[in-house]
Amino acid sequence: MTVRTRFAPSPTGMLHIGGARTALFSWLYARHHHGEFVLRIEDTDRERSTDEATRVILDGLSWLGLDWDGEPVFQASRQADHVRAVEQLLEQGHAYRCYCSREELDKMREDQRADGKKPMYDGRCRHRTDHPEDQPYVVRFRSPDTGETIVRDMVLGDVAFNNAELDDLIILRSDGTPTYNLAVVVDDSAMAITHVVRGSDHLNNTPRQIQLYEALGLQAPCFAHIPLIHGPDGAKMSKRHGAVAITEYRQAGYLPEAVNNYLARLGWSHGDDEVFSREQLIELFDLEQVGKTAARFDQAKLDWLNAHYLRQAKPEDLVDEVQQLLNVDASQGPDLARVIASLQERSKNLVEVADGARFFYAAPEAYQEKAVKKNFRDTTWPLLERFLEGVEAMADWSGEAAHTLIQQVCEAEGVNMGKLAQPLRILVSGGPISPPIDLTLALLGRDEVLRRIHAGIKALRD
């Protein structure tokens, strides 16, 4: 039997970090077992589903590289099948029409709660035999009253539910549309899904779904409920916890391989290893190494991984993304790939790379006050003058030459390199932080360096 998994998001919101990890685990499981990974958009809630959300979900998955097999299935398009299943259940006595009004149900639940009981449909329409034509009705599944339903979960192990705890759930709304639990069962079966990998928030639905599989005479898939991801404060992930939509990580300069690696390690592990390429993930991932405990989202660790992958990246591969974030024309100044290379090991994301690259293409308009105060004193000016003289006299311009010149000037004046390097850095970049000074000067080019130093001296000394 070839493995076939699915990711089934509802297009009612963005693809967030938790959904992305569910998709990743599901995808990894399929790829590891040389199976298939398919997509189903669960848009049966017509009120809240939007095309925009669907697009964002698909974009997010594409960005992460979680490719799916075949075309996405839109659940709403499968309504005829769902209704047919409901009719079958109705005919076989596994379901019945319920004419209770919402008000009636609300009151019932309210009363039960007041009695300290679990709110459950009490089955008052179960034995109704009349079928008033003019009254709206829903169809409910006739759930067994006795015995227990066992979920054999690949992550959590066996979980037993007392059937008496499960009430008769609605499978068809009064408007004739199917509800979630019915639709998943019918579709997972129709799509030949072998393994349902989803968030553990679905665990409580699973016994109901198993009962539906049985009633419909269908084979239930294997289930794997993976633990949820919580926000940094331990509470449920929500919009309050920073960038939740996966697309926001892209905008914030994160690399997809870093996000995948981080997400994979949230709940899954392979001994003491931390860094996994996509290929390694596919090779090593399995459900057996998935833990049961919910994890908190830790931005600091994601940052570390992102910095790691950023350092490994080929500069040319980052040019387009950085150019996007730069907001200045990089075609006139130094080669952007070389500038990126100089910034990779001192940045933790692409936004920082872009920020660090900007001065290469736009001369500073101001000099950071604090840095100027710290690094400029009366003795600085003679050093700069001598450096300038040296540059003018230089035949060729290179990083090595600049380095040697700085060294010579400093030695002659009996000061360490920082006394000259820092003022130079501030003059050419506007601040106290940049790639190594010799490399920075080489990248900028002799003319631009001279221009900036003169302008800086003029601005700061006068």
Next chain:
RNA sequence: GCUCCCAUCGUCUAGCGGUUAGGACGCUGGCCUCUCACGCCGGAAACAGGGGUUCGAGUCCCCUUGGGAGUACCA
């Protein structure tokens, strides 16, 4: 409230009856150094509590406590 799930450093985790309880992020001391980083060396830091079972329990069982999920004509 009721049902279900979970519980090792601050965080992510290794551990699958006998370990000086390991790694990683973060934090921190030092080295390197023209800045910021990178890198290297070192440090602090955990088995939620209580009962069992066992020669022996972080590992198995029960209870407590603490988190979480579900409890819709949402998915």
